[in-house]
Amino acid sequence: MIRQPEPKPEVLSRRDEIVAALRALVPPHPLSGESVIADPLRLKPYETDGLSAYRQPPLAVVLPSTTDEVASVLRFCHANGVRVVPRGAGTSLSGGALPMADSVVIGLMRMNRILEVDFDNRLAVVEAGVTNIGITRAVEERGFFYAPDPSSQLACMIGGNVMMNSGGAHCLKYGVTANNLLGLTFVTIEGEVLRLGGAHLDAAGYDWLGLVTGSEGQLGVVTEVTVRILRGPEGARAMLAAFGSVEAAGRAVDAIIGSGIIPVALEFMDRPCIHACEAFAHAGYPLDAEAMLIIEVEGSVAEQDELLARIRDICAPLNPTSMKIAESAEQSAAIWKGRKGAFGAIGRISPDYLCMDGTIPTSELPGVLTRIGEMSRRYGLAVANVFHAGDGNLHPLIMFDANDPDSLRRAEAFGAEILKLCVEVGGCLTGEHGVGVEKRDLMGVQFTARELDQQRAIKSAFDPGWLLNPSKVFPLAQAAG
Amino acid sequence: MSAPLAPAEEAGVAAAVAEAFAANAPLAVEGAGTKRAMLRPVQAARTLSTRALAGITLYRPKELVIAARAGTPLAEVEAALAAEGQMLIAEPPSAAPWGGGAATLGGVVAANLSGPRRISGGAMRDHVLGIRFVNGRGEVLRSGGRVLKNVTGLDLCKLLAGSHGTLGVLTEITLKVLPRPETAATLVIRVADAAAGVRALSAGLGSPFGVSGAAVLPDAAEGPLALLRIEDFASFVAYRIGRLRDLLLPFGESRIADAAETDALWAAIRDGAPLAAGPEEALWRASVKPTDGPRVLAALREAGLRGYLDWGGGLVWIAGPATAAAHAAVTAAASPGSFTLLRAPDALRAAVPVIPEEPPPLAALSRRVKAALDPKGILNPGRMRAGL
Numbered sequence: 001m002i003r004q005p006e007p008k009p010e011v012l013s014r015r016d017e018i019v020a021a022l023r024a025l026v027p028p029h030p031l032s033g034e035s036v037i038a039d040p041l042r043l044k045p046y047e048t049d050g051l052s053a054y055r056q057p058p059l060a061v062v063l064p065s066t067t068d069e070v071a072s073v074l075r076f077c078h079a080n081g082v083r084v085v086p087r088g089a090g091t092s093l094s095g096g097a098l099p100m101a102d103s104v105v106i107g108l109m110r111m112n113r114i115l116e117v118d119f120d121n122r123l124a125v126v127e128a129g130v131t132n133i134g135i136t137r138a139v140e141e142r143g144f145f146y147a148p149d150p151s152s153q154l155a156c157m158i159g160g161n162v163m164m165n166s167g168g169a170h171c172l173k174y175g176v177t178a179n180n181l182l183g184l185t186f187v188t189i190e191g192e193v194l195r196l197g198g199a200h201l202d203a204a205g206y207d208w209l210g211l212v213t214g215s216e217g218q219l220g221v222v223t224e225v226t227v228r229i230l231r232g233p234e235g236a237r238a239m240l241a242a243f244g245s246v247e248a249a250g251r252a253v254d255a256i257i258g259s260g261i262i263p264v265a266l267e268f269m270d271r272p273c274i275h276a277c278e279a280f281a282h283a284g285y286p287l288d289a290e291a292m293l294i295i296e297v298e299g300s301v302a303e304q305d306e307l308l309a310r311i312r313d314i315c316a317p318l319n320p321t322s323m324k325i326a327e328s329a330e331q332s333a334a335i336w337k338g339r340k341g342a343f344g345a346i347g348r349i350s351p352d353y354l355c356m357d358g359t360i361p362t363s364e365l366p367g368v369l370t371r372i373g374e375m376s377r378r379y380g381l382a383v384a385n386v387f388h389a390g391d392g393n394l395h396p397l398i399m400f401d402a403n404d405p406d407s408l409r410r411a412e413a414f415g416a417e418i419l420k421l422c423v424e425v426g427g428c429l430t431g432e433h434g435v436g437v438e439k440r441d442l443m444g445v446q447f448t449a450r451e452l453d454q455q456r457a458i459k460s461a462f463d464p465g466w467l468l469n470p471s472k473v474f475p476l477a478q479a480a481g
Numbered sequence: 482m483s484a485p486l487a488p489a490e491e492a493g494v495a496a497a498v499a500e501a502f503a504a505n506a507p508l509a510v511e512g513a514g515t516k517r518a519m520l521r522p523v524q525a526a527r528t529l530s531t532r533a534l535a536g537i538t539l540y541r542p543k544e545l546v547i548a549a550r551a552g553t554p555l556a557e558v559e560a561a562l563a564a565e566g567q568m569l570i571a572e573p574p575s576a577a578p579w580g581g582g583a584a585t586l587g588g589v590v591a592a593n594l595s596g597p598r599r600i601s602g603g604a605m606r607d608h609v610l611g612i613r614f615v616n617g618r619g620e621v622l623r624s625g626g627r628v629l630k631n632v633t634g635l636d637l638c639k640l641l642a643g644s645h646g647t648l649g650v651l652t653e654i655t656l657k658v659l660p661r662p663e664t665a666a667t668l669v670i671r672v673a674d675a676a677a678g679v680r681a682l683s684a685g686l687g688s689p690f691g692v693s694g695a696a697v698l699p700d701a702a703e704g705p706l707a708l709l710r711i712e713d714f715a716s717f718v719a720y721r722i723g724r725l726r727d728l729l730l731p732f733g734e735s736r737i738a739d740a741a742e743t744d745a746l747w748a749a750i751r752d753g754a755p756l757a758a759g760p761e762e763a764l765w766r767a768s769v770k771p772t773d774g775p776r777v778l779a780a781l782r783e784a785g786l787r788g789y790l791d792w793g794g795g796l797v798w799i800a801g802p803a804t805a806a807a808h809a810a811v812t813a814a815a816s817p818g819s820f821t822l823l824r825a826p827d828a829l830r831a832a833v834p835v836i837p838e839e840p841p842p843l844a845a846l847s848r849r850v851k852a853a854l855d856p857k858g859i860l861n862p863g864r865m866r867a868g869l
C-alpha cells in the first residue's frame with residue numbers, strides 16, 4: 001500500500017462532530033437526498049479512483065450542489081485543520097483522488113449543470129461536475145464541440161480535466177485542456193470564491209488559469225468552468241498504416257510531420273497492443289505487423305482524399321506491410337474501434353494492468369521501445385504500448401496480477417524504470433495522467449530539490465496549511481510544510 | 482543609472498540576481514529593452530539585460546520543437562523557423578508599437594504577446610513547453626521540458642509567461658512550433674459598421690473552414706471592413722475562401738486578397754499599424770468578450786479615442802491622448818474584460834493601474850505568489866502593479 005501522511009488524531013477523534021457540522025452546512029438535496037456520507041459501506045465507492053491498486057476510505061464525503069456550499073465546506077475544513085480531497089468522477093489513473101483516512105472528500109458530481117452556451121462567442125459555461133462528453137453534447141446541434149477528448153470522456157468531469165490538464169487523441173491539433181479554457185470559478189481553502197479569466201482571451205496579470213490548470217486539486221476547488229468551443233471540420237477520416245518494424249513506423253511519423261501535414265490524430269500501437277485490440281474489437285487490424293499507425297485527417301471530402309493520398313505516398317517508400325484508407329465514416333469508426341478499446345482489451349487478457357504515461361521526444365521511440373522490451377523480459381511481465389505518436393506521449397500498459405503482491409511490486413518497479421527512462425531521453429514522467437500518488441516519489445528524477453521547493457512554495461502560497469490534497473505530487477517526506 | 486548588466490551566460494544572470502538579493506537592491510529586468518515604455522516604469526538602480534544570452538540551443542523540426550536562449554532576437558528565431566518551412570504559432574507582434582528594435586524571444590514570452598493567430602492557434606504562453614529561469618533568490622530553475630505533452634508538477638511556464646520579469650528572469654525558452662501553411666488568403670468584406678463586422682466574424686469563426694485571423698477595421702479608407710484569413714495548402718485555401726465568401730454574402734460586398742496582400746494586411750493588424758498612432762499618443766490593448774468589441778469601440782469613440790478589433794472582436798487595439806481621462810475611459814470600457822496600457826509617457830504609466838486591479842483575495846494571492854518566487858521583491862518591482 002502506498003504511504004500516506006499520518007492521519008491527524010485530533011481530526012479522527014472528532015469524526016462525529018465534523019460529520020454533524022458538514023450536515024449543517026450542506027443540507028440534503030431535494031432530489032438526490034443526503035449530501036454527507038459517513039456510513040462505511042456507502043464510503044466504499046470513494047475509497048479509490050482509476051488507480052484501483054490503492055484504496056483508503058475517507059473520514060466522510062460531502063456532495064455540495066452550489067459554489068456557496070463548496071465555499072462553506074472549505075471554510076469549515078480550513079478553520080478546523082481538516083484535510084480535503086476534491087473529487088470529480090474518480091477516473092484519475094495516478095491516484096489523484098485517493099482519499100486519506102482523516103480527509104473529507106468533496107465530490108463535485110452534483111454540480112452538473114450547463115449554465116450557458118454562447119455560439120457567437122464560442123464558449124460554454126458549465127459546472128465542474130459536467131462530464132467531458134456532456135459539453136460536446138450540449139453544443140453539437142450547431143456543429144460545435146469541446147476539443148480535448150480523453151478516452152475516459154464519457155465519465156470524467158471537466159473539473160477533473162482542468163485539475164489534471166487532460167489531453168486526448170486529438171490534442172496534436174487542438175491542444176490540451178489548458179489551451180481550451182477561458183475562465184474558472186475557483187474556491188480557495190479559506191473559502192474565498194475567485195473568478196479567474198472570463199469570457200475573454202488572455203487576461204493581463206499573473207496567469208492564474210495557466211497555473212491552476214494541472215495543479216491536481218492542490219491549489220483550490222473548481223466549481224465552474226468557461227471553456228472554448230470550436231466549430232467542427234466538414235468531416236474527418238482515418239487511415240491505417242502497418243509496418244514490419246517500430247523504426248519504420250517512427251520514420252513514417254517523422255516524414256508526415258516533416259511534410260507539413262499535421263494530422264488531427266496520429267496514434268501508434270505495437271504488436272502486443274494490436275493483437276489484444278484485434279481480439280477484443282475485431283477491427284481488422286493486421287496481425288503480421290510489428291507496429292501500426294492510425295492517422296486521422298480533417299476537412300472536406302476532397303481535402304481528406306488529398307491528405308490521405310499524400311500520407312499514403314509518404315509511407316509507401318517505408319515498405320508498409322499494409323495500408324488501409326477508410327472510404328467512409330463507418331470504416332473510419334472501425335479503424336478507431338480497436339484503439340478506443342485498447343485499455344479494455346488489455347483488461348481482458350490480464351487481470352490487472354498499470355497504465356504508464358511518460359512523454360519522450362518522438363525520435364527516441366524505437367530505442368525506448370527496445371529497452372521497454374528488455375525490461376519486460378527482466379521483470380517477467382508482459383507489456384503493450386500505445387503512443388500518441390505526434391506528441392510523444394507513451395502509454396505502456398504493464399500487465400500483472402493484483403492478487404499476487406510480488407506481481408504488483410514488480411509491476412510498480414517496471415513502471416518506475418520506464419518513467420526514469422523517459423526522463424533520461426529528454427522527456428517527462430507524465431504527459432497527461434498527472435503525478436498523483438503514483439509518481440510523486442519519482443519527482444526527484446525529473447526535478448532538482450530546489451525546483452521542487454519552488455513548486456512547494458507556490459502551493460503554500462495558496463494553501464499554507466497543506467490541507468488540499470496534500471499527499472499528492474510531492475515526495476511524501478517533504479510534502480507538508 | 483550605471484550600465485546595464487548583460488551576462489553572456491546563465492550563471493552570470495544567477496550571480497547578478499543573487500548579489501542583488503544579498504544587497505536588497507532591485508533590478509530592472511529586460512531583454513533588448515524595446516518594451517520599456519510598456520506597463521509601469523521600474524524604479525531600480527541597476528538593469529539586468531538578457532540580450533547577451535543569445536542563440537538557438539535546439540531545433541528539431543520533425544518534433545515541432547525549438548529552444549533558444551532568452552536574449553535571442555525574435556527575428557533570428559523566426560528566420561531559423563522559416564528556413565525549415567515552420568513558424569511561431571502565436572504570430573507575436575514586432576516591436577513596432579514601441580518604435581521598433583530587435584525584440585528578444587524572452588521579452589515576447591515574458592509579455593505573453595500574441596498576434597492574430599491567437600484566435601485559432603493559441604497564445605504565446607500556450608506554446609511554451611519549457612523554461613529555464615532565475616528566481617528572485619538567484620536560483621536557476623526549470624519548468625516543463627522539451628516535449629509537447631507534459632503535466633509533471635506545477636506549470637510555471639505559463640505563470641512566468643506574461644509576468645513581465647517580475648517572478649523570474651527567463652534564460653532559455655523551449656517552444657512548440659508548426660509548419661508554415663503553404664499559402665493564405667483573406668476575405669475582405671465591406672460591412673455596415675463594427676457590429677455587423679463582428680457578426681460576420683462570428684459567422685466565419687463558426688464555420689468549418691478554419692479561419693485563422695478575424696479582424697474589423699472600422700476606419701479603413703473604403704469604410705468599415707471585416708477581414709477573415711484562411712491559411713492552408715493552396716488547393717484547400719482556394720476552396721475554403723470561396724465557401725466562406727458564399728456564406729458571408731449577406732454581410733456585404735467582398736473581395737479576396739491574395740497571399741502577398743494577406744501577409745501585409747495581417748502584419749499591420751498584428752502590430753497596431755491601422756491606428757497610425759502619433760509618437761505622443763498612448764496605446765492600449767483590451768481583451769473582451771468578442772461580441773462586446775463594438776460596444777467598447779463606441780464607448781472609446783465617445784471619449785475621443787480610436788481603435789480596431791482583432792481576435793474575432795475580442796482584442797481591441799486603442800490609441801488616443803496619453804491622459805488620465807483617456808485611460809479611465811479605456812478602463813471603464815474594457816470591464817469586465819481585461820486591458821493593458823501598452824505605451825505611454827512615464828508620468829501617466831506611474832499614475833494609473835496599467836492592468837486591471839484584482840479583487841482583494843486575488844491581490845493577496847498575487848502578493849504571496851510573488852513572494853514565493855521573489856521574496857525580497859527585487860525583480861522589476863512595480864512593473865505590473867504599484868507595490869508588487
Ligand SMILES: Cc1cc2nc3c(=O)[nH]c(=O)nc-3n(C[C@H](O)[C@H](O)[C@H](O)COP(=O)(O)OP(=O)(O)OC[C@H]3O[C@@H](n4cnc5c(N)ncnc54)[C@H](O)[C@@H]3O)c2cc1C
Pocket residue numbers: 049050085086087088089090091092093095096097108128149150151152155156157158159160161162163164165166167168169216217218220221222223343432433469
Ligand atoms: C479508461 C481511462 C482512460 C483515460 N484516458 C485518458 C486520456 O485519454 N487522456 C487523459 O488525459 N486522461 C485519461 N484518463 C485519466 C482521467 O480520466 C483524467 O485524469 C480525468 O481528467 C480525471 O477526471 P475525473 O473527473 O475523473 O477526476 P478525478 O479522478 O475525480 O480527480 C482527478 C484529480 O483532480 C482533482 N479534482 C477533481 N475535480 C476537482 C475540482 N472540481 N476541483 C479541484 N480538484 C479537482 C482530484 O483531487 C484529483 O487530484 C483516463 C482514465 C481512464 C480510467
